[in-house]
Amino acid sequence: MSGAADGPERPVAALAPLAGGRAGPDALGPLLAVALDALRAGAARRGGPLPSGGPAEVAAGLAELLDPDTLLPERGDPDALRQLTEALAATAADPADPDCAAHLHVPPLAVAVAADLAASALNPSLDSWDQAPGATSVERAVIHTLAALVGHPRPEAADGVFTTGGTASNLTGLLLARDALPRARHPADRLTVHCSAAAHFSVARAAAVLGLAPDSVVPIDTDTGGRMDPRVLDWSLTDARAEGRTPMCVVATAGTTDLGAIDPLRAVAAVTSRHGVRLHVDAAYGGGALFSRGLAPLLDGLGLADSIGLDLHKLGWQPIAAGVLLVRDSSLLAPLGQRAVYLNPVDDEEAGYTSLLGQSLRTTRRPDAFKVAVTLRSLGREGLGALVDRCHDLARYAAARIAAEPRLELVAEPVLTTVLFRYLPPEAGQAGQADRINAGLRRRLLAAGRAVVGRTELADGGVRLKLTLLNPHTTEADLDRLLGLVLAAGAEEEQETHQ
Helix, strand or coil: CCCHHHCCCCCHHHCCCCCCCCCHHHHHHHHHHHHHHHHHHHHHHHCCCCCCCHHHHHHHHHHHHHCHHHHCCCCCCCCHHHHHHHHHHHCCCCCCCCCEECCCCCCCCHHHHHHHHHHHHHCCCCCCHHHCHHHHHHHHHHHHHHHHHHCCCCCCCCEEEEECCHHHHHHHHHHHHHHCCCCCCCCHHHEEEEEECCCCCHHHHHHHHCCCCCCCEEEECECCCCCECHHHHHHHHHHHHHCCCEEEEEEEEECCCCCCCECCHHHHHHHHHHHCCEEEEEECCHHHHHHCCCCHHHHCCHHHCCEEEEECCCCCCCCCCCEEEEECCHHHHHHHCCCCCCCCCHHHHHCCCCCCHHHCCCCCCCCHHHHHHHHHHHHHHHHHHHHHHHHHHHHHHHHHHHHHCCCEEECCCCCCCEEEEEECCCCCCCCCHHHHHHHHHHHHHHHHCCCEEEEEECCCCCEEEEEECCCCCCCHHHHHHHHHHHHHHHHHHHHHHHC
16 A cells, blocks of 8 residues: 555655664774763763762753753754763763762673673564574573572573562562462451561561561661571571461561671571571672672572572672572472463464473563673683672772771671761760761762762671772772771861861
């Protein structure tokens, strides 16, 4: 049929070029050059780890570019890529800057970003084989490689799926545990989840999303190092059953956000095995320590877990997102099974066209496994282990310098790559003054664009500062300078407090 009735057709050459197809690389080349130049210009404008001026000034600087009439004009702006990329870089918190050291936020490896670009250009979707033929095989291979790394006794039987991160992995792990129980015998309002008092907040959020009772999450006391006490866990599981409740799952943590604490996984697994309770390990932070031959023993017993969450956008240096959920046996993923006749019909699967639709809470999924595959093969375990070891060494160096500085107090020796400490005013004065000075000095550094230092609070309620060292290119001199900035900001905050 002719399209004349609808008006003249627009020439194909006038349409915006695509990234895929044989002509895609030619279209991408000039645009990448523009984007890279804009990234350089934006970083130069920023001049430090983050923009100065605080939230109001940053928002004001972007207002013209983000005005609705500018953002969606009647006719397109050919300079939009350069302008917006430069603005994004100028207003970024850059984890590649040594003075940006607050969060579990890594500077991604260049090879991983390049791989991610290739995957984005091809745009596979992992909900059906015919949308991602090669990418389907890549994800399966990466899952089995990681299953061997974590120590699953039968990695060939293990399974898993890529997720958006630890929060999604924890939610999925708990969903699998819940749906393994007969609901008629174990109503949701009588189920319990037992985890360390220092577990990630996403465990409680997942319990709420799954419809569990408000008091379903039972915190387990930790030792002085922030690790779950297996004896208290044992008592807690026994008490829950005595109260007529059903322990649904135990969540152990391999790398708490603040201290980097790793629960005694083998001892916890022994308790859960004795009680017949599912064990999920949140190893979003600490799992990457497995690349290090020296630090891997800290995760002894990880392979005994029923499910494990890893985040390779932490100690794996991947662009966000690169979360992974591993299960010891593919049968454990059965609750996620779905059949959609337009995606994974039975006869297609019987003919070998395997779909990953029934392994995820998501339908459309990008091929995040590809950048991981490229990274694993490019660096090997030795190369990735060297990055982990370097960041661990930097944390130990920072801890030693903090311990030697009279105006700073070290909270604990680092387990992985985080360092908790606080600034000590010479005279704290009234209760809470030290906390106000520590909170204030951090905001002072942020507002000036000088440094991004983390903040947390311990059980005693006191404010603590945190360095999360995930940039292996940081030097000891960089850390000396960063601690100097903290000391100077603390002195400025003190002076202002006393005025």
